[in-house]
Amino acid sequence: MAHIFSAGSLAVRALFFMSVRPATPSSSRVADRVEYISNTASAVNALQGQWYNDVDGLWNSTGWWNSANLLTTLADFALDAASDAEKGELASVFANTFANAQKVPQTAAKAVDAAGLVKSTYTRTKAPLTFEMPGNLSTRSEFNGFYGFINDYYDDEGWWALAWIRAFDATGTAAYLAMAESIFADMQTGTQPAACGGGIWWSKDRTYKNAIANELYLAVAASLANRAATADARAQYLGIAAAQWAWFKASGMINRHGTINDGLTIRADGSCVNNRQTVWSYNQGVVLGGLVELSRAQARNGTPDAKLIPAAAAIANAAITKLSTAGILHESCEAGGGNCGGDGPTFKGVFLRSLRHLQQEPTLDAATASAFKTYILQNADSIWQTDRVAGTNQLGLVWSGPPTAGGAPTAATHGSAMDCLVAAIAAA
Numbered sequence: 124m125a126h127i128f129s130a131g132s133l134a135v136r137a138l139f140f141m142s143v144r145p146a147t148p149s150s151s152r153v154a155d156r157v158e159y160i161s162n163t164a165s166a167v168n169a170l171q172g173q174w175y176n177d178v179d180g181l182w183n184s185t186g187w188w189n190s191a192n193l194l195t196t197l198a199d200f201a202l203d204a205a206s207d208a209e210k211g212e213l214a215s216v217f218a219n220t221f222a223n224a225q226k227v228p229q230t231a232a233k234a235v236d237a238a239g240l241v242k243s244t245y246t247r248t249k250a251p252l253t254f255e256m257p258g259n260l261s262t263r264s265e266f267n268g269f270y271g272f273i274n275d276y277y278d279d280e281g282w283w284a285l286a287w288i289r290a291f292d293a294t295g296t297a298a299y300l301a302m303a304e305s306i307f308a309d310m311q312t313g314t315q316p317a318a319c320g321g322g323i324w325w326s327k328d329r330t331y332k333n334a335i336a337n338e339l340y341l342a343v344a345a346s347l348a349n350r351a352a353t354a355d356a357r358a359q360y361l362g363i364a365a366a367q368w369a370w371f372k373a374s375g376m377i378n379r380h381g382t383i384n385d386g387l388t389i390r391a392d393g394s395c396v397n398n399r400q401t402v403w404s405y406n407q408g409v410v411l412g413g414l415v416e417l418s419r420a421q422a423r424n425g426t427p428d429a430k431l432i433p434a435a436a437a438i439a440n441a442a443i444t445k446l447s448t449a450g451i452l453h454e455s456c457e458a459g460g461g462n463c464g465g466d467g468p469t470f471k472g473v474f475l476r477s478l479r480h481l482q483q484e485p486t487l488d489a490a491t492a493s494a495f496k497t498y499i500l501q502n503a504d505s506i507w508q509t510d511r512v513a514g515t516n517q518l519g520l521v522w523s524g525p526p527t528a529g530g531a532p533t534a535a536t537h538g539s540a541m542d543c544l545v546a547a548i549a550a551a
């Protein structure tokens with residue numbers, strides 16, 4: 124298949140994005156919706172012009188699963204606020220990534236460091252493939268890429284499933300929804316062998332049950348329940364999502380403060396307990412989006428569950444209390460000039476993206492919705508005013524600035540901050 128973009132044409136597209144936007148004044152007041160849209164469009168332009176690798180459909184300077192999150196962020200922007208022209212540009216980006224990212228020959232390895240932070244290493248094994256992949260999955264080992272957006276990590280798979288669901292929402296492209304469904308089918312293999320009374324393993328070596336893979340399993344199942352074409356499929360996804368939440372909330376991963384630790388320790392007798400590892404912001408986030416989708420799916424099914432949205436609000440409030448300083452969200456790895464590695468920079472955006480879906484949920488009580496709105500807007504304002512490189516509009520790791528804190532901005536720090544800007548468009 125021919126590449127949709129050449130590098131040159133992409134630069135022209137980026138310029139087009141900029142030319143239609145008015146200059147945005149910087150001030151300490153809360154910006155209005157038009158300003159958030161304008162700022163986000165400038166950030167999209169910076170992301171695509173400075174980091175999007177149009178040959179492999181991924182973003183330079185960041186990893187495989189982080190790229191799935193960037194795609195999700197762009198799809199949210201396309202859904203919420205993009206102009207028709209921008210929607211067309213973004214649809215081309217989705218199509219290019221869909222066609223090419225899964226052909227990039229690479230292997231993944233992940234290790235957890237002493238501070239409990241996962242470090243992902245993706246190694247390119249050869250030059251990008253330039254030929255068509257076979258339709259026959261049994262031959263995929265020849266390709267060495269993450270064909271079908273499948274690799275050895277169930278969380279990576281979940282991120283891509285959510286990305287293709289959002290790209291489906293933004294474009295109506297049936298192949299994206301079908302891809303999310305086939306990714307989910309592979310995630311289901313992570314339930315075996317059974318351990319800890321339910322849930323899925325983190326990776327295919329089946330040694331660790333953690334929060335992120337299991338929150339993604341909930342979120343993807345619930346999202347598919349709201350989008351699947353047949354009543355049978357909807358009922359199946361809903362059943363999986365409901366069972367997953369019932370297991371998750373009793374799994375021990377939600378601690379006495381109401382926040383969620385990284386995962387479970389499996390004892391010699393097979394029982395599972397909270398491992399007290401770090402409370403990462405993304406583990407307080409994916410579950411919120413999952414519960415919003417599950418609540419919707421239950422209501423559509425005629426089996427509404429009034430406890431889901433309050434449960435999500437309790438987690439969100441606990442996380443905001445524990446992880447914010449002066450109203451701004453921080454990751455623990457930022458302390459002391461820490462750089463959060465390759466994975467950590469994406470976490471905070473996941474929380475804000477998911478908080479926004481909860482904030483917009485009509486059944487959330489008005490006082491909580493209003494408090495979440497204030498939180499989203501003050502983080503977005505702080506990012507634009509203190510965490511942005513003048514000239515390039517690159518957004519950094521630490522949302523209270525400066526943009527170079529913890530190292531120069533990357534596509535991951537930038538995309539994470541963009542999630543907050545997109546959330547502000549919806550909340551404003």
Ligand SMILES: *[C@@H]1O[C@H](CO)[C@@H](O)[C@H](O)[C@H]1NC(C)=O
Binds near residue numbers: 172173174175176183
């Ligand atoms: C991304 O990296 C590739 C390979 O190093 C390079 O050829 C390309 O120009 C880069 N693209 C951008 C937008 O930085």
Ligand SMILES: *[C@@H]1O[C@H](CO)[C@@H](O)[C@H](O)[C@H]1NC(C)=O
Binds near residue numbers: 259260261262
């Ligand atoms: C896929 O390839 C395998 C191995 O070549 C072959 O046995 C199988 O019949 C093929 N399946 C389809 C659906 O073509």
